[in-house]
Amino acid sequence: MKTKRVIIVGGGLAGLACAIELIDHGLDVTVLESSPILGGKAASWHDEDGDIVDLGLHVVTPLYEHLLELLRKVGAHENIVWRDGNYYLALRGGKVDSIRIASLPAPMHFLAGLLRYRKLSLLDRLSGLPAFAEILLSTDRHRRKFDLWTFRDWARSRGATENLVAHLFDPMVEGLMFLDCHHVSTTNVMFDLHYMLLNKESSRLGFIDGGLNEKMIAPIAGHITASGGVILTEQNVSRFRFGRNRIEALELATGEVLSADAYVAAVPVHRIQEMLPDDAFDDPYFANLCRFEPAPVIGVQLWFDRKVTDISDLILTPKCIFNAYADVSNIISEYRSRSGSIVHFVLAPAGHLLALSDRRIVRLVHEDFGDVFPVARDARVVKSTVVRTPKAFYRQYPGMEQYRPPQRTPLDNLFLAGDFTRNKYPPCMEGAVKSGQLAAECLLKAVQTGSDVPTDQ
Numbered sequence: 277m278k279t280k281r282v283i284i285v286g287g288g289l290a291g292l293a294c295a296i297e298l299i300d301h302g303l304d305v306t307v308l309e310s311s312p313i314l315g316g317k318a319a320s321w322h323d324e325d326g327d328i329v330d331l332g333l334h335v336v337t338p339l340y341e342h343l344l345e346l347l348r349k350v351g352a353h354e355n356i357v358w359r360d361g362n363y364y365l366a367l368r369g370g371k372v373d374s375i376r377i378a379s380l381p382a383p384m385h386f387l388a389g390l391l392r393y394r395k396l397s398l399l400d401r402l403s404g405l406p407a408f409a410e411i412l413l414s415t416d417r418h419r420r421k422f423d424l425w426t427f428r429d430w431a432r433s434r435g436a437t438e439n440l441v442a443h444l445f446d447p448m449v450e451g452l453m454f455l456d457c458h459h460v461s462t463t464n465v466m467f468d469l470h471y472m473l474l475n476k477e478s479s480r481l482g483f484i485d486g487g488l489n490e491k492m493i494a495p496i497a498g499h500i501t502a503s504g505g506v507i508l509t510e511q512n513v514s515r516f517r518f519g520r521n522r523i524e525a526l527e528l529a530t531g532e533v534l535s536a537d538a539y540v541a542a543v544p545v546h547r548i549q550e551m552l553p554d555d556a557f558d559d560p561y562f563a564n565l566c567r568f569e570p571a572p573v574i575g576v577q578l579w580f581d582r583k584v585t586d587i588s589d590l591i592l593t594p595k596c597i598f599n600a601y602a603d604v605s606n607i608i609s610e611y612r613s614r615s616g617s618i619v620h621f622v623l624a625p626a627g628h629l630l631a632l633s634d635r636r637i638v639r640l641v642h643e644d645f646g647d648v649f650p651v652a653r654d655a656r657v658v659k660s661t662v663v664r665t666p667k668a669f670y671r672q673y674p675g676m677e678q679y680r681p682p683q684r685t686p687l688d689n690l691f692l693a694g695d696f697t698r699n700k701y702p703p704c705m706e707g708a709v710k711s712g713q714l715a716a717e718c719l720l721k722a723v724q725t726g727s728d729v730p731t732d733q
């Protein structure tokens with residue numbers, strides 16, 4: 277029997293992680309990526325001044341075991357700068373505070389910090405304890421039971437005050453999930469908070485020390501090609517050709533037709549829908565893909581003529597145009613010698629902002645930022661970038677968890693990967709890597725049993 281030939285469509289983290297697993301098991305892998313650069317939502321590039329631009333600030337946590345292991349494998353694990361682990365909350369009016377992680381065993385490392393957080397009344401702080409206790413003790417099964425609840429309703433039902441929701445949960449949830457507590461499913465929030473409470477290390481955030489492409493994606497891609505895999509960019513797959521319960525071939529936008537023994541679609545959920553023929557949607561597996569609603573995100577980078585903050589960590593701010601941001605001039609090595617601040621903001625959900633001009637968005641961000649850090653009001657923005665991603669995520673509404681598709685499709689030789697596919701993580705880089713590895717596992721199982729993926733001889 278010849279080596280199995282696999283085509284992976286999509287060169288984001290899910291597709292690349294899948295490629296590594298398959299190559300390690302001796303399969304013949306080609307990755308087709310539509311864009312000129314790899315990385316998908318975790319891509320970065322350089323502007324004409326040589327400065328790094330990306331879709332938005334990306335942070336990792338020590339809980340990203342699959343991503344971190346992958347980076348270790350390709351020799352890129354040293355490219356992460358880890359911060360101290362405090363939660364910086366900045367409010368309008370120039371009030372910056374932090375929930376200081378105490379040197380106590382988990383979960384007291386966080387709870388002691390919360391109890392000392394004076395921006396909230398003692399009553400507000402104490403009102404969170406029943407919710408935190410339940411989250412801490414929760415199992416996967418228990419968390420899934422609350423998928424139909426919004427996190428706000430769930431937290432309120434456990435005694436959390438409206439103030440605690442607005443001033444603690446909302447900024448945390450918006451910063452992590454890009455959706456507020458009134459709309460987000462409880463399951464995914466509980467998942468993140470459970471691991472944060474369980475593990476003292478998990479509150480430490482890591483930043484990629486430079487461009488995502490050079491420091492994370494290029495080493496992964498280099499490992500793939502050095503191990504015999506093929507990666508082709510600017511290959512826009514337009515559709516899959518269906519045969520009897522299997523994919524026969526795929527067509528590129530150029531009209532070229534390519535075939536393999538098996539296919540992995542590692543593209544965003546809205547793109548996979550475009551590649552399938554109409555009758556595929558008769559099957560509930562594919563029909564459910566139409567339930568995913570896209571959530572737009574805008575990444576804004578402002579270069580200031582002076583230092584506007586010395587905080588070298590992620591900052592969360594409720595009730596502003598942005599929710600999460602960081603002054604990367606205090607974090608990324610190559611920027612540390614610069615005299616001014618470089619602040620990367622994430623604006624989400626950003627549907628209402630997509631149609632505004634870049635200039636207007638920059639002005640709104642600068643105005644809100646000046647309310648939080650008054651020194652920024654007088655600072656001049658010497659350069660800015662605005663990157664819109666209209667379909668950055670799916671909205672993690674109550675009830676969506678059940679529709680995340682498993683990596684194995686009803687077709688014998690088609691597998692799905694991507695942060696939206698079923699895995700225990702909310703959509704994020706760790707979920708993308710895990711999904712790619714799960715897709716590879718399903719495909720390898722099918723190859724080993726010989727029952728599903730047909731031989732090419």
Ligand SMILES: Cc1cc2nc3c(=O)[nH]c(=O)nc-3n(C[C@H](O)[C@H](O)[C@H](O)COP(=O)(O)OP(=O)(O)OC[C@H]3O[C@@H](n4cnc5c(N)ncnc54)[C@H](O)[C@@H]3O)c2cc1C
Nearest residue numbers: 286288289290310316317332334335513694695704705708
């Ligand atoms: C602004 C922003 C901030 C974020 N911040 C964080 C963070 O702090 N921490 C974190 O963990 N995660 C973060 N994420 C999420 C993270 O980037 C994604 O979850 C992850 O990168 C998704 O990887 P993926 O491989 O599943 O999908 P994608 O990255 O979307 O990859 C899919 C790939 O398929 C390609 N493709 C699409 N259509 C075709 C086609 N027809 N033919 C060929 N190729 C095709 C695309 O070009 C893309 O390269 C953020 C995302 C955004 C947008």
